[in-house]
Amino acid sequence: MHNIHIAGTGLWYPEEKITNEELVNTYNTYVEKFNTENKSKINDGSVIPMEYSSVEFIEKASGIKSRHVVDKEGILDINRMMPRVQNELEGRMSAHVEAGIKASLDAMKQANVTPEQIDGVIVGTSHSARNYPAIAIEIQNELNIKGYAYDMLVGCSSTTFAINNAFSDIASGLAETILVVNPEINTPGVDFTRRDNHFIFGDGCAASVIQKNSKSQKAFKILDRKLYTQFSNNIRSNFSYLNRAAVDRVNEDKLMFNQNGRGVFKDVCPLVASLIKEQLNKNNILPNQISKFWLHQANGKMIRLITSKILGTDDFPDDISPMPIAQFGNLASVGSLFAFNLNNDLNKGDKGVICSFGAGYSVCSIIVEKI
Ligand SMILES: CC(C)(COP(=O)(O)OP(=O)(O)OC[C@H]1O[C@@H](n2cnc3c(N)ncnc32)[C@H](O)[C@@H]1OP(=O)(O)O)[C@@H](O)C(=O)NCCC(=O)NCCS
Numbered sequence: 151m152h153n154i155h156i157a158g159t160g161l162w163y164p165e166e167k168i169t170n171e172e173l174v175n176t177y178n179t180y181v182e183k184f185n186t187e188n189k190s191k192i193n194d195g196s197v198i199p200m201e202y203s204s205v206e207f208i209e210k211a212s213g214i215k216s217r218h219v220v221d222k223e224g225i226l227d228i229n230r231m232m233p234r235v236q237n238e239l240e241g242r243m244s245a246h247v248e249a250g251i252k253a254s255l256d257a258m259k260q261a262n263v264t265p266e267q268i269d270g271v272i273v274g275t276s277h278s279a280r281n282y283p284a285i286a287i288e289i290q291n292e293l294n295i296k297g298y299a300y301d302m303l304v305g306c307s308s309t310t311f312a313i314n315n316a317f318s319d320i321a322s323g324l325a326e327t328i329l330v331v332n333p334e335i336n337t338p339g340v341d342f343t344r345r346d347n348h349f350i351f352g353d354g355c356a357a358s359v360i361q362k363n364s365k366s367q368k369a370f371k372i373l374d375r376k377l378y379t380q381f382s383n384n385i386r387s388n389f390s391y392l393n394r395a396a397v398d399r400v401n402e403d404k405l406m407f408n409q410n411g412r413g414v415f416k417d418v419c420p421l422v423a424s425l426i427k428e429q430l431n432k433n434n435i436l437p438n439q440i441s442k443f444w445l446h447q448a449n450g451k452m453i454r455l456i457t458s459k460i461l462g463t464d465d466f467p468d469d470i471s472p473m474p475i476a477q478f479g480n481l482a483s484v485g486s487l488f489a490f491n492l493n494n495d496l497n498k499g500d501k502g503v504i505c506s507f508g509a510g511y512s513v514c515s516i517i518v519e520k521i
Pocket of ligand 1: 202203204207208211212306345346347349385409410411412413414415448449452480482507508509
């Protein structure tokens with residue numbers, strides 16, 4: 151069996167950033183306008199008044215302070231409340247591809263690999279830009295990579311599931327080096343008029359080079375992978391081409407991201423903590439031998455709770471489980487890789503866990519060791 155490594159990773163995120171104050175200010179102005187315009191209906195009980203959002207709630211409930219987004223102006227425009235993005239069009243590069251190329255070039259530089267050395271491209275994302283041709287094949291074409299490319303969707307675990315597929319392809323002899331790309335352009339799928347959802351997501355992209363016997367300075371050996379899924383309706387996006395022809399067709403705003411956040415919190419924290427504990431145990435690694443837990447970035451309290459359940463104490467330094475969520479918000483499947491990329495300056499032999507979890511439910515935990 152060869153050693154298979156995460157040879158390098160790269161990130162891309164938009165320059166534009168929205169603070170909680172800016173977001174709440176827009177949201178509350180929207181609420182004021184809605185309630186004023188619907189005053190008589192609210193008074194006769196036929197319309198429910200909208201409630202105000204608050205910076206304090208957002209920071210306390212989620213740990214999010216800001217998010218980077220593809221279009222700040224559109225999201226903060228109370229007559230629009232969504233980013234201005236473009237449709238997919240033949241002859242124009244997909245925004246997912248553009249983001250993917252930037253993160254990929256960064257990852258390839260860190261891994262010290264050229265396009266000729268790459269045998270395949272796997273795109274894993276929670277929201278694909280289109281059904282076909284695959285985004286991965288467009289990235290493959292733009293970067294002059296030979297071999298094969300395909301897209302896959304596993305909600306918030308798409309990034310780690312894609313790394314797992316790359317590992318399996320290499321282990322089976324199909325490839326020696328795979329580029330994994332994870333564009334998460336989330337804000338077009340968010341209903342910014344919903345108080346419970348408007349603060350959650352940001353946009354970003356990560357890429358990683360998975361390689362047999364990497365010589366990269368930044369390489370981490372993949373020691374073990376553990377995947378788990380369990381069906382739940384607690385996080386859903388019903389957006390689909392079926393709506394166009396559906397006999398029960400609805401306004402597509404109603405088909406976007408929706409979750410029972412409290413339910414997710416209660417189900418997923420114990421699930422992930424016991425999965426990682428079992429995995430460490432199987433690999434004869436004690437929890438206190440793990441230098442970093444690079445966990446999915448959905449909620450700061452969840453990250454802290456899962457870490458404390460694994461370590462068996464809540465007395466641990468904050469930097470064991472880095473939280474880029476504060477600056478970037480929830481980046482769907484790339485949250486754990488943002489945490490990894492920004493905080494992986496470890497010594498040879500140090501071990502860490504990269505773990506995503508979310509819609510499905512889906513969980514993928516990868517134990518790595520710095521070489
Ligand atoms: C979404 C999340 C931050 C909400 O936090 P929470 O503590 O569960 O909050 P709740 O939804 O129970 O709401 C608590 C109260 O705050 C109110 N509230 C909701 N949004 C609010 C806002 N923006 N501003 C002010 N109050 C708000 C609710 O109406 C509720 O009021 P009530 O108690 O009077 O009914 C949290 O549940 C979470 O992150 N869950 C995990 C989600 C997850 O992992 N998803 C994966 C997706 S990738």
